[in-house]
Amino acid sequence: xxxxxxxxxxxxxxxxxxxxxxxxxxxxxxxxxxxxxxxxxxxxxxxxxxxxxxxxxxxxxxxxxxxxxxxxxxxxxxx
Amino acid sequence: xxxxxxxxxxxxxxxxxxxxxxxxxxxxxxxxxxxxxxxxxxxxxxxxxxxxxxxxxxxxxxxxxxxxxxxxxxxxxxxxxxxxxxxxxxxxxxxxxxxxxxxxxxxxxxxxxxxxxxxxxxxxxxxxxxxxxxxxxxxxxxxxxxxxxxxxxxxxxxxxxxxxxxxxxxxxxxxxxxxxxxxxxxxxxxxxxxxxxxxxxxxxxxxxxxxxxxxxxxxxxxxxxxxxxxxxxxxxxxxxxxxxxxxxxxxxxxxxxxxxxxxxxxxxxxxxxxxxxxxxxxxxxxxxxxxxxxxxxxxxxxxxxxxxxxxxxxxxxxxxxxxxxxxxxxxxxxxxxxxxxxxxxxxxxxxxxxxxxxxxxxxxxxxxxxxxxxxxxxxxxxxxxxxxxxxxxxxxxxxxxxxxxxxxxxxxxxxxxxxxxxxxxxxxxxxxxxxxxxxxxxxxxxxxxxxxxxxxxxxxxxxxxxxxxxxxxxxxxxxxxxxxxxxxxxxxxxxxxxxxxxxxxxxxxxxxxxxxxxxxxxxxxxxxxxxxxxxxxxxxxxxxxxxxxxxxxxxxxxxxxxxxxxxxxxxxxxxxxxxxxxxxxxxxxxxxxxxxxxxxxxxxxxxxxxxxx
Numbered sequence: 001x002x003x004x005x006x007x008x009x010x011x012x013x014x015x016x017x018x019x020x021x022x023x024x025x026x027x028x029x030x031x032x033x034x035x036x037x038x039x040x041x042x043x044x045x046x047x048x049x050x051x052x053x054x055x056x057x058x059x060x061x062x063x064x065x066x067x068x069x070x071x072x073x074x075x076x077x078x079x
Numbered sequence: 080x081x082x083x084x085x086x087x088x089x090x091x092x093x094x095x096x097x098x099x100x101x102x103x104x105x106x107x108x109x110x111x112x113x114x115x116x117x118x119x120x121x122x123x124x125x126x127x128x129x130x131x132x133x134x135x136x137x138x139x140x141x142x143x144x145x146x147x148x149x150x151x152x153x154x155x156x157x158x159x160x161x162x163x164x165x166x167x168x169x170x171x172x173x174x175x176x177x178x179x180x181x182x183x184x185x186x187x188x189x190x191x192x193x194x195x196x197x198x199x200x201x202x203x204x205x206x207x208x209x210x211x212x213x214x215x216x217x218x219x220x221x222x223x224x225x226x227x228x229x230x231x232x233x234x235x236x237x238x239x240x241x242x243x244x245x246x247x248x249x250x251x252x253x254x255x256x257x258x259x260x261x262x263x264x265x266x267x268x269x270x271x272x273x274x275x276x277x278x279x280x281x282x283x284x285x286x287x288x289x290x291x292x293x294x295x296x297x298x299x300x301x302x303x304x305x306x307x308x309x310x311x312x313x314x315x316x317x318x319x320x321x322x323x324x325x326x327x328x329x330x331x332x333x334x335x336x337x338x339x340x341x342x343x344x345x346x347x348x349x350x351x352x353x354x355x356x357x358x359x360x361x362x363x364x365x366x367x368x369x370x371x372x373x374x375x376x377x378x379x380x381x382x383x384x385x386x387x388x389x390x391x392x393x394x395x396x397x398x399x400x401x402x403x404x405x406x407x408x409x410x411x412x413x414x415x416x417x418x419x420x421x422x423x424x425x426x427x428x429x430x431x432x433x434x435x436x437x438x439x440x441x442x443x444x445x446x447x448x449x450x451x452x453x454x455x456x457x458x459x460x461x462x463x464x465x466x467x468x469x470x471x472x473x474x475x476x477x478x479x480x481x482x483x484x485x486x487x488x489x490x491x492x493x494x495x496x497x498x499x500x501x502x503x504x505x506x507x508x509x510x511x512x513x514x515x516x517x518x519x520x521x522x523x524x525x526x527x528x529x530x531x532x533x534x535x536x537x538x539x540x541x542x543x544x545x546x547x548x549x550x551x552x553x554x555x556x557x558x559x560x561x562x563x564x565x566x567x568x569x570x571x572x573x574x575x576x577x578x579x580x581x582x583x584x585x586x587x588x589x590x591x592x593x594x595x596x597x598x599x600x601x602x603x604x605x606x607x608x609x610x611x612x613x614x615x616x617x618x619x620x621x622x623x624x625x626x627x628x629x630x631x632x633x634x635x636x637x638x639x640x641x642x643x644x645x646x647x648x649x650x651x652x653x654x655x656x657x658x659x660x661x662x663x664x665x666x667x668x669x670x671x672x673x674x675x676x677x678x679x680x681x682x683x684x685x686x687x688x689x690x691x692x
Contacts, residue, residue: 023296024153025542028185028303029148029181040329040332041333043438046441047451054211057542058438058541058543060445
């Protein structure tokens, strides 16, 4: 599935980022293939807000549609 | 106030080159200031619009570089940082203590360049406040270079930094590149060149007559793993419960709460800049100090040497005089606005709110070829288009910068102009206010959509990190405001003097009156306005609010007022904005934009005239 399909509170592992340039930029920011992220918020038709460790990221919808993820367990309650 | 010697160059021979490298928001500019004090030299890096700040202290030359996330040649800033860092004798790497996960990537990249280094973990007090505890000794041990904790705004840790700077060390290079670097050292000269070649840097490969080897991603991934491992060992988080700041940050992002918060913020900003500064403060600085005191004084002084009515007298102290209009605009009008903007911008920047606004509005902006980051220049545009044009530098591609500048200079009225317009239209009733807003907003959307379709290339997608929400520090905000305001004035004043001189020449030669006659058919035939409206539009070339004020003196019907206000809103930007536009873009694009503004103003104004009159 793609990152754009995730819901708030979901946890996912990043599987594949299509663009080489974005892949390099994302690695610098702290997200690479294999990173475990949690979804803080999904704005309607807008960006996906992710958390990884102490870092938070906003990823544009268009970009999120190009990032493959594997959904893991769903958090019971959003902390 | 700091002294900036523009375009002069420090003699750098024999000085030890100390280069500051760091991520955006690591507090690097304040750090540089704390390190070097007052005397700095600002100049453009050759062939770019990127500014480089240098300071000579004792036998050392400190060089600041633009804030970057890595040295990957993804944009001009990164290329400049690369070129400066490659020639460093010592790298001082400033990292944000609260963002080690992000910032240490650049740290390791610098370290692997094999240049002696010192790492300053800045804003260490803030990290503690966030519940993060950082083991600096362990970090130093893992990196193999001296590590100092600092709070740059308070100059905390700078004694220890000075000691560390006397013994910078070449760090521990990761096994993932160490062998390759040694192998390439003979061929490429330095480890820095070798590393960037291995990371597929096209320019570096080319100057050694090589092809990029395609190993960037492998190195980046290994480096990322090492960063994560270091952070895992060095940072202890002892407070994980949701704090007020975290909750606030989340509310800013949710549309249901985020949009009202944004509107309240925008209204607050508009009130401070559009009413308090543009009217109350400027009323004193421009009207009282400049127009009532300074200008008569200057006219008297110059009149004593050069007779009134002569060409030289008019050029110096006439209506558009270099000693009168320039000084009045720069210090009476621009300076208070500029200080106000930079103050609010610094507060927004330091609070961590801006990136959240960018995320909230990202979807709306993709339709006009921009991503969420473009909200910053758009917000600033309602205060002052000139300032906002400069901030378009933060946009990802040249295409986005062009779209943003076009929207700013054509459709967004600045606070001074908006003040005059609101005063004229509001009493006419809501239908007229609505026609005005619909016409201007429709033009905004159409220009954005058309440019997005017509311009080649692709705009970048939103990919930003959201820093923690925090209370801005007063010293930090004030320092940033002061530095930026000073630099802006130093840059704008000479350009403004040239503009004033050109307008002065037009006036003296009678060209100004000739232009009035050129305008007349358009204003009467197409816009259905009285003939005298042409004068207001000519004034509008200097400044749009000038033009709007000129229209206020004429007796117009309600419908004519709407037509006139729409036209003057979309009209060419003020001289200051034009000069900045020419500086930020090339002369060709800037001229096209200027002519387009002219054409669009009369086109849309005329269409509105056909509908409402």
